[in-house]
Amino acid sequence: RHVRAFLDANQERYRLTPEDRLTQTFDQTFDLSVFDLFMAWENGARVCSMDPIELLSPFKYLERNEITVWFSVPSVAAVLRRRGVLRPGTMPTLRWSLFCGEALPRETAEAWQAAAPRSVVENLYGPTELTIACTVHRWDPVSGPAGCVHDNVPIGRSYPGLHPLVIGEDGTPVADGQVGELCMAGPQTTPGYWRAPELTTERFFPYEGRTYYRTG
Incomplete structure (x- = not known):
């Protein structure tokens, strides 16, 4: 039911269709891979698994496979920017660009938006205990830089519910x-840790009829 809640929130937000093609940049042992697989399955879309070496220069791959949804950790985009290959207009097929798992630097968001001008760039945040992601922030090329904290894109607002x-x-x-x-x-909040009652007590607490997880 926790994954179902996560998928429902993202179904409403992204409204994918059978025409969409999603990247698969994560190992399947990484919880972020759930988004690519289950969102594609639910909407009849296609998942395009990338060879790790292609992440160093994904542009031809994206164009050849007509990728519309990109999802990765921000460091993949940051490396492309530092190498000078994240040039304006190089990813015209993208309509969603999602990042999660690390802080998203402002410079990386700006460079990615220029490279994918038709794409909406979003920064997601969430520990595993909250089922993959629990907050999201939509990058605005005009007002976004002023809203950055420590030169990083904010984590945004919590998911519905x-x-x-x-x-x-x-x-x-x-x-x-x-x-x-x-x-x-x-x-989306897990009830606790498997066979670890002391850790569960440390990280979870009741408040006004709900069980909260402390993110740290």
């Missing part, structure tokens, strides 16, 4: 604008 809570060191909620630890409750 999830309940974010920011707590202080004393474990109580902080006021808006104050620094604290992000916690999350909702249908």
Whole structure:
């Protein structure tokens, strides 16, 4: 049911069709691979598995396979930018560009948007305990740079149906604008760790009828 909640949120957001073609840049032992596989299966779309060497210069691969949905960790895009190969207009087939698993630097988002001008760029965030991803931020080429924090793209707002809570060191909620630890409750939250009750007690806590996970 946790994966079902994750898929439902993404189905509504991205509205993929049988015409879409998704990359598969993740090993299948990495939870982010669930998005590529299950979103494609649910919509009759195609998953195009890439050889790792093609990540160093994916442009011909994307064009040849008419890829419309890119999903990777930000460091893949960052390497392309540093190598000087992420040039404007080099990925015209993309309509969605999704990044997760690491911080997304502003310079990387800007360079990727220029290289994929028809694509919507989004930054996702989420630990495994919250089922793959739980927040998302849509990059805006005009206003986006001003909203960056420490020169990184924000992690955005929580998925529909999830309940974010920011707590202080004393474990109580902080006021808006104050620094604290992000916690999350909702249908994507795992109930705890397998055969690890002490760790479960450390990372999960009840609050106002919900079980929250402490993201750290």
